[in-house]
Every structure is written in structure tokens, then in C-alpha cells.
Amino acid sequence: MPNIGRRSITLTCAALLPIPAAALLALMVRTQPGRFSRIGNDQHQPGEVMKSHARVVIIGGGMMGVGLLYHLALEGWDDCLLVEKGELSSGSTWHAAGQCPSFIADYNLAKIHHYSNGLYPKLEEMTGQATGWHGCGGIRFATTPEELDYFRLVEGIAANVGFRMQIISPEEIKRLNPFVDTTGVLAGAWTLDDGHVDPAGCCNAMAIAARTLGATIIRHNRVTGINQQASGEWEVITEQGNIICEHVVNAGGCYAGRIGAWVGVNVPITNMKHQYLVTEPIPEFIERDQEMPVMRDPYCSAYYRQEQKSALIGIYERSDTREAWAETGGQAWESENELFAPEYEPIMPWLERVMERMPIIADAGVVRVVNGASPHSPDGNPLLGPAAGLRNFWLSCGASIGIAQGAGGGKYLAELMVHGDAEINMLKVDPRRFGPFADKNYTAAKSHQDYKHMYVLHLPGEERPAGRPAQTSPLYQKLMNKGCVHAEGFGWERPKWFSLDGRQEEYGFRRNNVFDVVAAECRAVRERVSIRDLSSFAKFEISGPDALTFLNRLCANSVSRRQGGIVLAHAISTNGRIQSEFTITRLADDRFYLLSAAAAELRDYDLLAQGKENHEDVTILNLTYDYGVLLVVGPRSRELLEKFTNASLDNHQFPWLTGREIEVAGINLLALRINFVGELGWELHMPMAELEHVYDQLWAAGEDYDILDLGSYAVNSLRLEKLILVGGVS
Ligand SMILES: Cc1cc2nc3c(=O)[nH]c(=O)nc-3n(C[C@H](O)[C@H](O)[C@H](O)COP(=O)(O)OP(=O)(O)OC[C@H]3O[C@@H](n4cnc5c(N)ncnc54)[C@H](O)[C@@H]3O)c2cc1C
Numbered sequence: 001m002p003n004i005g006r007r008s009i010t011l012t013c014a015a016l017l018p019i020p021a022a023a024l025l026a027l028m029v030r031t032q033p034g035r036f037s038r039i040g041n042d043q044h045q046p047g048e049v050m051k052s053h054a055r056v057v058i059i060g061g062g063m064m065g066v067g068l069l070y071h072l073a074l075e076g077w078d079d080c081l082l083v084e085k086g087e088l089s090s091g092s093t094w095h096a097a098g099q100c101p102s103f104i105a106d107y108n109l110a111k112i113h114h115y116s117n118g119l120y121p122k123l124e125e126m127t128g129q130a131t132g133w134h135g136c137g138g139i140r141f142a143t144t145p146e147e148l149d150y151f152r153l154v155e156g157i158a159a160n161v162g163f164r165m166q167i168i169s170p171e172e173i174k175r176l177n178p179f180v181d182t183t184g185v186l187a188g189a190w191t192l193d194d195g196h197v198d199p200a201g202c203c204n205a206m207a208i209a210a211r212t213l214g215a216t217i218i219r220h221n222r223v224t225g226i227n228q229q230a231s232g233e234w235e236v237i238t239e240q241g242n243i244i245c246e247h248v249v250n251a252g253g254c255y256a257g258r259i260g261a262w263v264g265v266n267v268p269i270t271n272m273k274h275q276y277l278v279t280e281p282i283p284e285f286i287e288r289d290q291e292m293p294v295m296r297d298p299y300c301s302a303y304y305r306q307e308q309k310s311a312l313i314g315i316y317e318r319s320d321t322r323e324a325w326a327e328t329g330g331q332a333w334e335s336e337n338e339l340f341a342p343e344y345e346p347i348m349p350w351l352e353r354v355m356e357r358m359p360i361i362a363d364a365g366v367v368r369v370v371n372g373a374s375p376h377s378p379d380g381n382p383l384l385g386p387a388a389g390l391r392n393f394w395l396s397c398g399a400s401i402g403i404a405q406g407a408g409g410g411k412y413l414a415e416l417m418v419h420g421d422a423e424i425n426m427l428k429v430d431p432r433r434f435g436p437f438a439d440k441n442y443t444a445a446k447s448h449q450d451y452k453h454m455y456v457l458h459l460p461g462e463e464r465p466a467g468r469p470a471q472t473s474p475l476y477q478k479l480m481n482k483g484c485v486h487a488e489g490f491g492w493e494r495p496k497w498f499s500l501d502g503r504q505e506e507y508g509f510r511r512n513n514v515f516d517v518v519a520a521e522c523r524a525v526r527e528r529v530s531i532r533d534l535s536s537f538a539k540f541e542i543s544g545p546d547a548l549t550f551l552n553r554l555c556a557n558s559v560s561r562r563q564g565g566i567v568l569a570h571a572i573s574t575n576g577r578i579q580s581e582f583t584i585t586r587l588a589d590d591r592f593y594l595l596s597a598a599a600a601e602l603r604d605y606d607l608l609a610q611g612k613e614n615h616e617d618v619t620i621l622n623l624t625y626d627y628g629v630l631l632v633v634g635p636r637s638r639e640l641l642e643k644f645t646n647a648s649l650d651n652h653q654f655p656w657l658t659g660r661e662i663e664v665a666g667i668n669l670l671a672l673r674i675n676f677v678g679e680l681g682w683e684l685h686m687p688m689a690e691l692e693h694v695y696d697q698l699w700a701a702g703e704d705y706d707i708l709d710l711g712s713y714a715v716n717s718l719r720l721e722k723l724i725l726v727g728g729v730s
Contacts, residue, residue, distance in 0.1 A: 048217060066089075066217075088200075098199045110158070127212075133198075133202075136195045136291040139173060139294075141173075148187055265388070266436065277368065278369075279310050280364045299357070301317065301353075446466050483499040490598040495709065498708070529633070536598035539627050542620055542621075555584075561586075569581075633710070636705045647662035649682075664694060667686050669684050669685060678722030678724055
């Protein structure tokens with residue numbers, strides 16, 4: 001592989017002067033056919049008349065706001081008003097590189113991307129607005145056997161979602177891009193239906209389509225506050241007057257955090273800086289008619305593609321030393337089309353690798369560097385859905401690849417708003433997957449980690465360290481000392497498996513070196529006794545004269561008629577779709593204890609609180625952080641528990657699917673005879689402060705039975721063995 005030294009690149013770049021943002025924007029305005037279409041437009045557009053009332057107000061006219069506006073109008077909600085403080089796309093959208101990948105390893109997110117990639121090629125013809133769509137496809141490289149396994153996973157998703165993807169050899173890669181050096185490349189994932197688009201043109205085209213359907217866009221009008229009225233309606237305060245509306249959508253891009261703060265909503269985003277550079281025209285590109293696919297290369301942590309006859313290279317640097325996030329970038333209200341000065345140093349090692357891969361680029365001068373801010377959520381997925389705790393306040397923000405997600409995200413969020421449900425499962429993008437634990441530091445640490453790993457395969461089971469531990473039970477350190485490997489869920493550290501001999505898991509898609517350890521945990525459950533910390537469960541008490549009718553109305557089946565009876569119940573939407581899964585114990589005629597998944601805590605609280613009708617006398621208490629939970633399970637669990645309680649635990653006195661208050665090890669607690677592993681066992685729910693005491697007592701006595709701690713790997717294996725399927729909604 002030709003070794004183009006660091007020095008020559010540094011010299012090439014050093015010869016450039018940083019280009020001020022305004023000049024850069026001017027450069028981009030229609031410099032090339034089909035690229036960077038005009039975004040500055042002071043002429044009044046049809047429909048740009050300020051209103052005092054609207055059904056929906058969307059704050060922010062980037063890809064995420066405009067994509068939603070268009071799809072709300074398509075759904076028939078044309079009384080929607082989008083307010084933008086500058087020009088459309090003048091936040092992060094205008095300066096994006098415009099790639100729209102379809103290679104996504106999550107079924108529902110892949111649907112979002114796939115929808116965008118279906119719409120963008122048609123927009124220009126639909127609206128007359130140039131969008132610069134280039135359907136050149138993309139190739140991602142695999143350099144390890146694990147990455148090849150990963151390609152096979154995505155190949156299955158592609159077949160289901162409906163985008164074309166082929167796993168191709170290095171020779172085939174060379175046929176599609178004759179300039180790339182494939183040293184070390186095992187295979188490529190070739191996606192044939194994606195490409196890149198001019199983000200500003202695309203955003204404006206969707207705006208035209210939305211206006212044509214009756215939507216209104218008011219530019220150069222900043223929103224300065226939001227109030228909720230006693231009626232539940234929202235009052236959006238803008239520089240040009242106030243608007244009363246039913247729904248508000250925060251699509252404020254890098255400013256979404258500020259907008260959320262007005263109504264007490266934590267928007268977990270960090271504004272990250274990201275850079276790409278564009279070279280002079282490359283002779284080899286000029287000579288060739290065919291455009292090469294967008295290359296995505298883990299070795300370089302970069303994407304590179306043709307920008308007309310030039311090269312465009314974007315780097316996700318993996319530097320630990322540089323603060324990759326822009327604390328202040330994009331935060332001043334006044335800023336518009338904001339860019340930062342180029343920062344070569346952090347990207348240089350990765351740029352050198354791109355030159356190794358694509359030697360034809362090495363001698364080209366760099367004509368512009370785009371260093372811009374874009375929002376990033378802790379897991380890299382957008383925030384699309386309801387804001388926790390508020391009715392009709394929505395988020396459409398936090399998108400770090402929002403060009404690719406603008407149309408698809410808009411379509412599915414519009415469905416959710418209009419119909420109460422979307423065609424796809426929205427859990428992976430629901431803003432309520434993050435709770436108060438996702439504070440500024442957590443969000444920054446996670447976002448930074450995610451940014452660095454843009455092209456690093458996240459292997460199944462791999463637990464990345466940033467921002468942890470965010471939420472722990474009182475047993476966390478004790479279990480760590482015993483070799484516990486935790487997995488993070490909704491910020492909670494939850495036991496995954498126990499490394500009793502100090503071994504480390506070798507991650508991968510196949511059976512690995514912890515199989516026998518997990519098998520031993522399974523055997524303890526099937527043959528002896530086992531104990532597990534389940535404190536992360538979401539826990540609610542529902543009480544009041546109307547609690548029974550309320551729960552029976554919300555759920556598909558009826559709660560138990562007997563005191564102490566337990567039912568598994570599914571909350572069903574008005575469309576008949578499953579919203580959540582609860583375990584409900586009847587504690588008294590008018591008092592119920594409701595359990596659900598840790599990750600569902602905020603969603604379920606909203607479901608319960610907002611599902612209550614005005615006339616219903618029901619109180620909902622969130623007890624998640626008050627109660628700790630231990631599962632004691634296995635054929636000898638009864639024997640073990642009987643050492644600590646006088647309560648009768650036999651099948652007659654304490655049958656399956658019942659719960660009772662009993663005393664265990666001197667602590668009054670709620671024992672539920674239920675578990676997800678299909679063995680004799682009890683969940684013990686007690687004040688969080690008593691958890692360690694009860695655990696210690698049970699563990700010490702359990703040693704006579706060769707007790708083991710139980711992790712989630714074993715739980716999943718055991719429950720599947722007994723066909724207990726959970727997690728459809730969590
Ligand atoms: C260098 C770079 C390259 C990128 N390349 C790609 C790529 O190839 N593909 C891809 O998919 N993504 C890419 N991205 C990411 C992409 O730019 C963002 O994900 C996307 O633009 C986010 O869109 P948005 O609508 O959420 O935010 P924005 O485009 O920032 O829109 C938010 C809008 O809200 C407005 N606003 C904020 N507050 C108010 C207020 N109070 N009142 C009125 N209006 C307000 C702002 O003015 C702004 O116009 C790139 C990002 C960078 C930095």
C-alpha cells in the first residue's frame with residue numbers, strides 16, 4: 001500500500017486559509033449543478049402568514065422539523081405551522097455531507113432510512129426544487145470475521161425491510177471503485193439503493209411539498225418561550241406574536257435542549273463537532289463516467305465519496321484527547337449557518353489512512369473544510385416521540401444523521417401523532433428511553449463514545465464504559481466484588497453473568513468462552529437454588545376507588561378478583577396494539593402493585609397518568625426507587641426461604657401467581673410467587689435499604705445448597721427453554 005506521509009498531507013492542508021462560514025455558504029450556493037441549492041431566500045412564500053392558532057407548532061426548520069411538517073400534511077393535518085428563527089436548513093442541515101445510508105443493523109431504524117431513500121429521489125420531480133440526489137449506492141468494509149458476521153445480520157434486515165444489499169468480494173469492490181486499495185478487506189456490504197443528497201435542497205423541497213398541502217412556514221421568527229394553559233393547550237411565544245396550539249414539536253436541532261428547558265423537559269443531546277473536507281477535482285474522477293459508491297471504512301474511521309469530480313472525506317476521529325463536542329457551538333440564538341475553523345490535528349491520522357486507501361486523492365489540494373455542529377444523543381439514535389410527563393409535547397431532534405432520517409423520522413412520528421401509533425415499533429427512538437439519569441455529563445460521555453465508534457462494530461454483549469454507573473442498586477459493589485459483569489439498561493447496572501474465575505468475555509456473534517459459566521448458572525436454577533437482583537424493575541402503586549375499573553379499562557385482561565392474585569396484563573391502545581406489559585398484584589380492593597420493565601418506567605408512567613380519565617379517582621405512585629427486589633428461585637428455594645420466615649410457602653397456602661406480605665429475615669416484605677425462568681421461586685420486594693441485609697442472609701444460608709448468583713444471560717436462556725417470551729414491548 002503506498003505510504004503517503006503525514007508531512008505531505010500537512011503541507012497540503014497548511015496551504016489553505018480557513019474560509020469564513022458566510023463565504024463558504026456563498027461558495028456552496030449553486031456552484032455546481034444539483035448541489036447546494038439556494039437556501040437564502042427573503043421573498044415571501046405562499047402560506048407565510050403568521051397565525052395565532054394552529055393544531056401543531058413545530059419549532060425548527062431543519063430536516064427533522066420540515067420532514068415532520070410534510071408528513072403531518074400528508075396525513076391530512078394541514079393546520080400546522082413551522083417556525084424557524086433563520087432560513088430553512090440554516091442550523092446543522094445546510095452544512096451536512098448529505099449521505100443517506102441504508103446499512104442499519106436495527107429493523108425499525110432501517111425502515112426509517114429506507115423510507116427516506118425512497119422519497120428523496122422523487123422530490124425534485126414532485127416539487128421542481130433541485131435536490132442533488134445521487135443514487136450511487138454505498139460500500140462498507142469488513143476487515144474482521146466478526147464484521148462479516150455483522151454483514152450477514154444486516155443482510156437479513158435488508159431482505160425484510162426491502163433494500164438491496166449484497167456482500168461482495170474485494171475483487172467486486174475494485175470493479176465498483178477501481179481506485180481503492182483493499183488490503184486487509186475481507187468483504188464489502190454493497191447497498192444499491194442509497195446515495196447522497198443536497199441537504200438544503202432536499203429540506204426546501206419537502207418544505208415546498210408541505211406548503212402545497214396547506215402547511216405554513218414562518219421564517220425569521222424566533223420562538224422565545226412556551227407556556228401550557230389550564231386547558232392543556234400550548235402557547236408558543238414568538239418574536240412575531242403568540243400561537244395557541246394543541247401540539248408542540250421541539251425540532252430545534254442543537255438548540256433543542258434550551259427549548260426543552262422552558263417546559264422542564266430534559267433533552268439528552270450533546271452538540272458534537274464533525275468535519276469533512278472537499279478536494280480539488282481529481283483527474284481520475286474526471287476521466288470516469290461512473291460515480292463511485294460512498295465508501296464507509298472502519299480502518300480510516302471515515303466515509304469518502306465523490307463530490308462531483310472532487311473527493312469528499314468525512315472523519316469520525318477517535319481521539320480521546322480532544323473534546324469532540326462543541327459545548328458552545330450552535331448555542332447562541334443569533335448564530336445561523338455557523339461553522340468552526342478547521343481543526344486538522346485530530347483528524348490527520350485518519351486522513352492519512354484514507355490516502356492509503358485512495359492514493360489518487362493524496363496529491364489533491366483541499367478546497368474547503370466544513371467543521372460544523374450537529375446534535376448527538378447518548379445512543380446515537382434520534383429522539384422521536386413524546387416528551388416524558390407532558391401531553392402533546394413532542395421531540396423531533398437529537399439526530400446525528402438527520403439528513404438520512406428526516407423524511408422517515410417525519411413519516412413515523414406523524415403517524416404516531418395523528419393515529420396514536422406508528423407502523424413501526426418506535427421504542428428505539430422514543431425520547432423516554434432516557435430518564436433523569438441522562439444528565440449533561442452522562443450525555444456528553446455517551447455521545448462522545450458513540451461518535452468515536454461510528455464505524456466500530458458494537459459486538460453483541462459488549463458493554464461500553466462511558467457514563468457508567470448511572471443507576472445502581474445497593475448490591476452493585478458487593479456483586480462486582482464477586483465477579484459480576486453488569487449490563488446497562490435504562491442507566492441501571494444489572495447483573496449479566498458472574499466471572500468466578502476472572503475470565504473476560506470474548507465478544508462475538510457466536511457461542512463464546514462464557515458459555516460454560518452461564519450453563520452453570522442455569523443448572524443452579526434448574527437443580528438447586530439461585531438469587532438475582534431485580535431492583536431495576538419499574539414499580540408503581542395504583543390506588544383509589546376507581547383503581548380497579550381504571551386498570552381493567554387500560555388492560556386487555558382483567559386484574560385478579562382475589563386479594564393477592566397476580567395477572568400478567570397488556571395495556572392496549574385504542575387501535576388494539578400492545579403498549580406495555582404489566583405484572584399486576586392485587587394488594588387490596590382498591591390498591592394494586594404494578595411491575596414493568598426498567599426501560600419502560602417513564603413510558604408506563606405516562607401511559608398510566610395520561611390514561612386516567614378526569615372523573616376517575618385514582619392515585620399513581622412511582623415506587624421504582626423505593627423498593628429493591630430479589631429473586632430466589634430453584635427447586636430448593638422454598639427450603640431456603642423457610643429458614644427465614646414463619647409464613648407457609650407450600651403450594652396450597654402460597655400458590656403460583658399469588659403475592660402476600662410476609663416477614664423474611666426480620667423484614668416485612670411483599671413476596672410474589674412468579675418468575676420468568678420457569679422454576680419454583682419468589683420475588684421479594686422490600687424497602688431498598690433492606691436489600692443488602694436480606695441478600696446477605698439468604699446467601700449465607702444458601703451456601704449449604706450451593707447457591708449461585710444469577711445473571712441475565714442465564715435468565716434469557718432459561719426463559720426461552722420454557723417458552724416464556726418477554727420483551728416484545730420493552
Ligand atoms: C460536518 C457534518 C456533516 C454531516 N453529514 C451528514 C450526512 O452525510 N448525513 C446525515 O444524515 N447527517 C449528516 N450530518 C448531521 C446532520 O447535519 C444533522 O443530523 C441534521 O442536520 C439535524 O437536523 P435537525 O433538523 O435536527 O437540526 P437543524 O438542521 O439544526 O435544524 C434545527 C433548526 O431549528 C431552528 N431553531 C432552533 N431554535 C429555534 C427557536 N427558538 N425558534 C425558531 N427556530 C429555532 C434552527 O435555526 C435550525 O434551523 C452532518 C453533520 C455535520 C456537522
